[in-house]
Amino acid sequence: EIVLTQSPGTLSLSPGDRATLSCRASQSVRSNYLAWYQQKPGQAPRLLIYDASSRATGIPDRFSGSGSGTDFTLTISRLEPEDFAVYYCQQYGSSPLFGGGTKVEIK
Amino acid sequence: EVQLVDSGGGLVQPGGSLRLSCSASGFNFRVYAMHWVRQAPGKGLEYVSGISSHGGSTFYADSVKGRFTISRDNSKNTLYLQMSSLRAEDTALYYCVKDRVSWLGYYMDVWGKGTAVIVSS
Numbered sequence: 001e002i003v004l005t006q007s008p009g010t011l012s013l014s015p016g017d018r019a020t021l022s023c024r025a026s027q028s029v030r031s032n033y034l035a036w037y038q039q040k041p042g043q044a045p046r047l048l049i050y051d052a053s054s055r056a057t058g059i060p061d062r063f064s065g066s067g068s069g070t071d072f073t074l075t076i077s078r079l080e081p082e083d084f085a086v087y088y089c090q091q092y093g094s095s096p097l098f099g100g101g102t103k104v105e106i107k
Numbered sequence: 108e109v110q111l112v113d114s115g116g117g118l119v120q121p122g123g124s125l126r127l128s129c130s131a132s133g134f135n136f137r138v139y140a141m142h143w144v145r146q147a148p149g150k151g152l153e154y155v156s157g158i159s160s161h162g163g164s165t166f167y168a169d170s171v172k173g174r175f176t177i178s179r180d181n182s183k184n185t186l187y188l189q190m191s192s193l194r195a196e197d198t199a200l201y202y203c204v205k206d207r208v209s210w211l212g213y214y215m216d217v218w219g220k221g222t223a224v225i226v227s228s
Contacts, residue, residue, distance in 0.1 A: 035214040037152075044202055044218040045152065056216065088152050092214050095166070096142070098152040 004099035012107040019076040023089035030093030109133040111219035129186040129203030137181035140206035145199035160209035
């Protein structure tokens, strides 16, 4: 079974900074079937990225996904105040599975 | 507007049963696979179960296999999760989630607000 490891656990940054979040899989993710979700306190998760690099409808272009095989990255080019949240990766190439999450907090 | 309204959560004793429902609107429910994902208090997301658009294929996480049953009624635009032999570790907010396609194995694009299940004596 694939294991997804997200790093770092917490990222402390300031508005305007660039955020780089990592998601590493223990085995290659089939067809790069990897998604990223954003979750704010008290809210349901929201889809940001699917198929490793495709932005979901309505997602600002400051969010981008990259990677393939076992290493994937979510990049937020310039953090806006509303971007401080927890981010989860999820693979759907085999049994669906989420990573443990990365919290992006205000420094 | 695409909307998923989860309901049926509550307080239940260990060993008890509960049925969650998810009412869908704003899209053609019968052509999309659906899922349940849960989140224990202060923890991350855990995939629970999924069902294909016509109900012919289902999938369960090992942690709930044999205790939970997912089903759907396409005539009522409703997804269900029958939970039995509940344990304290099943305590969580349960989200109903829509898939992007009809079969299991693609990404999830719309989430309900969740319904809380508390297993405690």
